[in-house]
Amino acid sequence: MAENGSDEWDGPDLGDDESSAVMRAVSRQIRLWREAADLTQAELGAAIGYGEEMISAVERRKRLPKPEFLDNADRVLGAGGKLSAMKEDVRQARYPKKVRDLAKLEAQVVERGAYGDHNIDGLLQTEEYARALFAMRRPAYSEEEIDRYVSGRMARQAMLERRPAPTLTFVQEEVTLRRPLGGRMMLRRQLEHLLEVAQLRHVTLQVMPTACEEHAGMAGEHRVLKLNDGTTLGSTDAQLTNRLISDPKEVQVLEMRYGMIRAQALTPRESLAFVEKVLGET
Secondary structure, eight states: OOSSOOSOOSSOOTTOHHHHHHHHHHHHHHHHHHHHTTOOHHHHHHHHTOOHHHHHHHHTTSSOOOHHHHHHHHHHHTOTTTTGGGHHHHHHHHSOHHHHHHHHHHTTEEEEEEEESSSOOGGGOOHHHHHHHHHTOSSOOOHHHHHHHHHHHHHHGGGGGOSSOOEEEEEEEHHHHHOOTTOHHHHHHHHHHHHHHTTSTTEEEEEEOTTOSOOTTTTOOEEEEEETTSOEEEEEEETTEEEEEOOHHHHHHHHHHHHHHHHHSOOHHHHHHHHHHHHHHO
């Protein structure tokens, strides 16, 4: 379960059968329709606004086509909507496998609690904040990899608008509100976004101030997920590793810690006032 991404690229992931199957189907259909129209790769590229190299990369399964690529190819090749109809499959395949798996899991969530100690939780991030965060990864991601991870993260935020709405609680360390990732103005916009999301009735935001003497979260950030079948899971992140926890005893420990963290943090009302204060100082 990857909250912050993983080292996967913009082609099919190694061992990712689902993504590879979509890539094979799309590339084959584009090639067959192009050949049926008696067009070269260069001619198709010129007709839909792409270079020959891009057409070749798509047909060789090196690149996933964007929605406008499929729509334009469908129109030029007279595919009658058959290529355009593959946009949703391609959209899903574009996301890293771990992101897709996480999205499937979160679709079953009725309650999610998250304690974050080094950056804003992924469900609360603005697109520019997420982009700045991925751009800081070392070894460095390519621009295509960054686009891929940012797109996946933004898609996951549909959870905020899902109906029936899941109960979402967040405890953010004070430092995550003050660290100017991407610059001061970007941080201001991120803080303003936090205040907006926190107004949603199913969202509760709390802040753990640095000055707090009692802190049950010193072992690091974690999440507690309660699913619609009654199952409760936990997850933790560390350098180069992330772990989904299903053992009831271990999950119970995470639930206990998260409950204590919430009790030790500022109340939701105090937390919003705190975020407003930090925004005014930024």
